[in-house]
Amino acid sequence: MTELILHHYAGSPFSEKIRLILGYKGLAWQGVTVPVICPKPDVLALTGGYRRTPFLQIGADIFCDSALIAEVVEARQPTPSLFPPETAGAERILAQWADRQLFWAAASYTLQPAGAAAIFAGAPPEFRAAFAADRALMTAGSERPSSLDAAAELHSYLSWLEHMLADGRPFLLGAAATLADFSVAQSIWFIRLAPPVASILEPHQRLSAWFERIAAFGHGQRGKSDSLAAIEIARSAGPQEPVNVQAGLGFEQGDKVQVNASDYARDPVCGELVGLNQSRISLRRVDERAGCVHVHFPRIGYALRKT
Known part of the structure; x- marks a missing residue:
C-alpha cells in the first residue's frame, strides 16, 4: 500500500515535471491516466474536487500540487537531492x-x-x-x-x-x-x-x-494501473501520513474547512482539518467509493477557510 501512484496524462506539463523527477530519483511508480477535461468522477472520489494534474497517491494519502509532490518524493528517496545544501x-x-x-x-x-x-x-x-x-x-x-x-x-x-x-x-x-x-x-x-x-x-x-x-533522466520504472484499482487501494489502506494541527495558526484540529488554489482551478475541496503547519494543509474526507482519505496541499498557493 506504500507504492507511488501518479495520476497524470501524457500531455500534461506538470506531470512531465514529476515523471522526470521520478526518473532522476530512479523510483518505481504506477501510472493512472486521468481524463484531460471534466467530468472526472474517479478523481473526485480521491481528491474531493481538486482538478489539476497531476496528483500523487500513496495508499489513502493524496498529495496535490507538483511542489508538494516533489517534497514527498524527496522524502521517499533523498538522494540524489532536489534540494542540495x-x-x-x-x-x-x-x-x-x-x-x-x-x-x-x-x-x-x-x-x-x-x-x-x-x-x-x-x-x-x-x-x-x-x-x-x-x-x-x-x-x-x-x-x-x-x-x-x-x-x-x-x-x-x-x-x-x-x-x-x-x-x-x-x-x-x-x-x-x-x-x-x-x-x-x-x-x-x-x-x-x-x-x-x-x-x-x-x-x-x-x-x-x-x-x-x-x-536523459527518463521517467523511472513506470508501471500501469487504473483509477478503479487506485480507489480500491485507498479504501483498503487508510491514511498513513503523520498529521497534526500546529497551534497558533488560526485553526483547530477537526475544524470544517475548505481549500482552494489561489490562482486558477479554484474548485474547493472540503473536509475536516487534520493537519496544518507553515508548509502543508491536510484534510480528512470520507467518500462512499474511496473510504477515508487524507488530501494534502502545500500551504503556499492555497487558501484555507473555515466552512
Whole structure:
C-alpha cells in the first residue's frame, strides 16, 4: 500500500515535471491516466474536487500540487537531492518562478493557433472545443498573457536561462540538478511539443543542451494501473501520513474547512482539518467509493477557510 501512484496524462506539463523527477530519483511508480477535461468522477472520489494534474497517491494519502509532490518524493528517496545544501533555497525560488511566470508564458505562447494545431493534431474538433471550454472555466478571473505578450516574455526568460548556463555549468544552479531544473524543463518540454512555434528555442543552444541532459533522466520504472484499482487501494489502506494541527495558526484540529488554489482551478475541496503547519494543509474526507482519505496541499498557493 506504500507504492507511488501518479495520476497524470501524457500531455500534461506538470506531470512531465514529476515523471522526470521520478526518473532522476530512479523510483518505481504506477501510472493512472486521468481524463484531460471534466467530468472526472474517479478523481473526485480521491481528491474531493481538486482538478489539476497531476496528483500523487500513496495508499489513502493524496498529495496535490507538483511542489508538494516533489517534497514527498524527496522524502521517499533523498538522494540524489532536489534540494542540495549548496543551493541554499535558491532552487525553491527559481522553481516557483518557473511554475508560475515561465509556465504561463510558455503555455500561452505554445497554444497560439499554429502551436495548438500541432498539440491537438488528430483530435476531433469537438474535443478541441471541449478542451478550450474546460480551460476557460479553470482560468476564469485569472490574468493570462496574450500569445504576443507571452512571446515577448519568453524571449527574455529564455535569454536569462541561457545566461545562467554561460559559465559551462551542467545544470541551472551548478553541478547537480535541483527542483529548479525540473520546474523549468516542463515548459521547455511543452514548447517542443509544437514544432511550428518551437523555433523560439533555437537561439538558445546551451539551454537546449541542458534540456537534453534533463530529459536523459527518463521517467523511472513506470508501471500501469487504473483509477478503479487506485480507489480500491485507498479504501483498503487508510491514511498513513503523520498529521497534526500546529497551534497558533488560526485553526483547530477537526475544524470544517475548505481549500482552494489561489490562482486558477479554484474548485474547493472540503473536509475536516487534520493537519496544518507553515508548509502543508491536510484534510480528512470520507467518500462512499474511496473510504477515508487524507488530501494534502502545500500551504503556499492555497487558501484555507473555515466552512
